[in-house]
Amino acid sequence: MTETTSAAIRVGDEYAAQLAEFSDQWAELHRQQAVLDARKVRLLARSAAYADAFADATVPAIFPPAERQALSRRSTCAALAMATRTPERTIQRATNDAERLVNDAPAVFESLEAGRISARHAQVITDQLCDVPAAGRAVFLEQVLPVAESATASYLQHRARVLRERLHPESITARAKRSEADRRVEFEPAADGMAWVHLFTTAPIAQGIIERVEAAAAESRKAGDTRTCAQLQADALAALTLTGVTPEDVMSSLVLPHPIEVQEHIKPTVQITVPALSMAGVSDAPATLDGYGPIDPETAARIAVNAPSFTRILVQPETGAVLSVGRNQYRVPADLQRAVRLRDGTCRAPGCGRRARACDLDHSVAWEDGGTTDVGNLACLCRHHHRMKHLPGWNLDHGPGGVLDWMTPDGKHHRTEPDPAPF
Numbered sequence: 001m002t003e004t005t006s007a008a009i010r011v012g013d014e015y016a017a018q019l020a021e022f023s024d025q026w027a028e029l030h031r032q033q034a035v036l037d038a039r040k041v042r043l044l045a046r047s048a049a050y051a052d053a054f055a056d057a058t059v060p061a062i063f064p065p066a067e068r069q070a071l072s073r074r075s076t077c078a079a080l081a082m083a084t085r086t087p088e089r090t091i092q093r094a095t096n097d098a099e100r101l102v103n104d105a106p107a108v109f110e111s112l113e114a115g116r117i118s119a120r121h122a123q124v125i126t127d128q129l130c131d132v133p134a135a136g137r138a139v140f141l142e143q144v145l146p147v148a149e150s151a152t153a154s155y156l157q158h159r160a161r162v163l164r165e166r167l168h169p170e171s172i173t174a175r176a177k178r179s180e181a182d183r184r185v186e187f188e189p190a191a192d193g194m195a196w197v198h199l200f201t202t203a204p205i206a207q208g209i210i211e212r213v214e215a216a217a218a219e220s221r222k223a224g225d226t227r228t229c230a231q232l233q234a235d236a237l238a239a240l241t242l243t244g245v246t247p248e249d250v251m252s253s254l255v256l257p258h259p260i261e262v263q264e265h266i267k268p269t270v271q272i273t274v275p276a277l278s279m280a281g282v283s284d285a286p287a288t289l290d291g292y293g294p295i296d297p298e299t300a301a302r303i304a305v306n307a308p309s310f311t312r313i314l315v316q317p318e319t320g321a322v323l324s325v326g327r328n329q330y331r332v333p334a335d336l337q338r339a340v341r342l343r344d345g346t347c348r349a350p351g352c353g354r355r356a357r358a359c360d361l362d363h364s365v366a367w368e369d370g371g372t373t374d375v376g377n378l379a380c381l382c383r384h385h386h387r388m389k390h391l392p393g394w395n396l397d398h399g400p401g402g403v404l405d406w407m408t409p410d411g412k413h414h415r416t417e418p419d420p421a422p423f
Helices: 003-053 065-084 088-104 106-113 119-129 134-148 153-167 172-180 203-222 229-242 247-252 259-263 297-306 335-344 383-388
Strands: 184-189 195-200 269-275 287-289 293-295 309-315 322-325 360-363 378-381 395-398 404-407 413-416
Touching: 003 065, 003 088, 003 106, 003 119, 065 088, 065 383, 088 106, 088 119, 106 119, 106 134, 119 134, 119 153, 134 153, 203 229, 335 360, 335 378, 360 383, 378 383
Parallel strands: 269 309
Antiparallel strands: 184 195, 269 287, 287 293, 309 322, 360 378, 395 404, 404 413
16 A cells, blocks of 8 residues: 555545534534424413413403403514514414424424424424314324434425325315415515515416416527526516516517516506705615615616606705605605604514504504604504503603613513614
8 A cells, every 4th residue: 555545545534534523513403403492392382371371361351352362472472572583473473383383293392302303394294284184183293203303304395295185184176275365475675676576376377477487588588688587587577567568469579678668667656765965866875665675766766757656755865854755645644644654664663564654653652641642752553563562561662763662571671763764
């Protein structure tokens, strides 16, 4: 054996030993993470049980029993969400999942607690379990848990879905009709002036849409269009949705319109906040599109030109102070309402992102208690947090400058401040 070969073997052995250490540590960290996730699950399930048990004692009797329990749960979830700066809906969903896991799948929870499966594996099982009738759950769990302890979460998802289908006594036709009622479109802002639009619809419609935009993109590429396939598919969908053309129009005009051309067909009612210098054309500071966030001044101007009505808000660029508010707008609110909604932007409960225009205007100090109707005593609260504010244990103090100090039933304090001007 040559010296070079011996050296290579020594290096290989050292690498193998180090890699074994890395993989062992990595596996141990995942096991510890699963144990911690199990502790979270148990805590959330206990918090829900306590919320139910104490609902009659913590929620005023003016509410019906079922509503008292729901309010008690939401109050508990809100306190946990504020303590961790987590969206309330995330805590609510996690609580529902925790109850299913602890109460309906104790063997799966035990496996998570022992670190044999991950939280993702447990989530896959509970997601499928919620649609398995009670009579088939024992068989489902008995067959799916060994898969979870020996396979990836993605493979488990496939196996669990197939098993659920086999055990389900209701026809897939009946379930498909029921699920169709959940169809919806969701908007998700992204970075740099972009956004996602998610469509949840039936599989045939989704497949038909994909095939339509793929075909239109392919035809445009054949005609010499240099945009990528992904760009062309996105532009085809935008053209079909916004320009009023039919699919046949898109297919007959081989070159698809550019997004800027499509944007010209938008006829919204919009609220755009624009720095005064940008409006004058001497600055490129971003504008703000209500419901989205910062957009470039050129796009803001293009949308504003096409809008049949909009509110244009000019602000002083150094301080962000409001200079003027356009009067030509759709459903013109009172001046005071407009000032408060502009200041707050969203619901002022910690962690809530519901837009101000969809919120109630709440008197921080109730009118019947001597509160005044002015900007220093008004705040935007969504209907959920407006009601929750009045539950026992909750308290709200309204300070200067629109600063709100909240106290939750567990005695913790949380502060929210109006968002500064984005320029």
